[in-house]
Amino acid sequence: MKLKYLAVLAIFAALFFVACGGGGEEESTQPESVTIQVTQNDNYYGATPDNATNPPQWNVNAGGQVSIELMNNGTVEHNWAVIKLNSDMPDAFDSAANADLILKETGLVAAGESFRESFFAPSEPGEYLVICTVAGHYPSMQGRLVVN
Numbered sequence: 001m002k003l004k005y006l007a008v009l010a011i012f013a014a015l016f017f018v019a020c021g022g023g024g025e026e027e028s029t030q031p032e033s034v035t036i037q038v039t040q041n042d043n044y045y046g047a048t049p050d051n052a053t054n055p056p057q058w059n060v061n062a063g064g065q066v067s068i069e070l071m072n073n074g075t076v077e078h079n080w081a082v083i084k085l086n087s088d089m090p091d092a093f094d095s096a097a098n099a100d101l102i103l104k105e106t107g108l109v110a111a112g113e114s115f116r117e118s119f120f121a122p123s124e125p126g127e128y129l130v131i132c133t134v135a136g137h138y139p140s141m142q143g144r145l146v147v148n
């Protein structure tokens with residue numbers, strides 16, 4: 001009985017040490033997490049329907065955690081898909097035939113709905129093309145994920 005009590009005490013002492021002692025150096029090397037907000041419309045991201053010439057940009061840290069908040073203000077469903085660097089993009093994106101070009105994609109967001117999730121940014125810095133993979137929405141619906 002007494003031994004059990006001592007064991008519990010030892011566990012608490014160990015936990016206290018882990019929580020309070022050291023580790024500062026490790027924390028400072030972690031890339032900072034960011035939250036990005038994406039507004040979806042029919043059929044473009046952000047405020048204006050000129051994504052092809054003036055794509056909205058979302059900045060994140062290489063390898064860092066990203067919380068994405070999507071708001072679909074449109075009347076049809078949309079998503080948000082990051083394309084692999086240096087991909088040869090087709091004129092019209094086919095979500096089945098071109099699936100191998102996708103690095104990361106959110107689920108489809110229904111009209112009027114919002115969606116939120118977390119993921120880790122690519123570890124390789126660069127300017128990643130982001131598109132909506134719903135048929136016919138690319139190239140008019142696109143943006144850039146800027147990984148620093």
Ligand SMILES: [Cu+2]
Nearest residue numbers: 078132134137
């Ligand atoms: Cu779309």
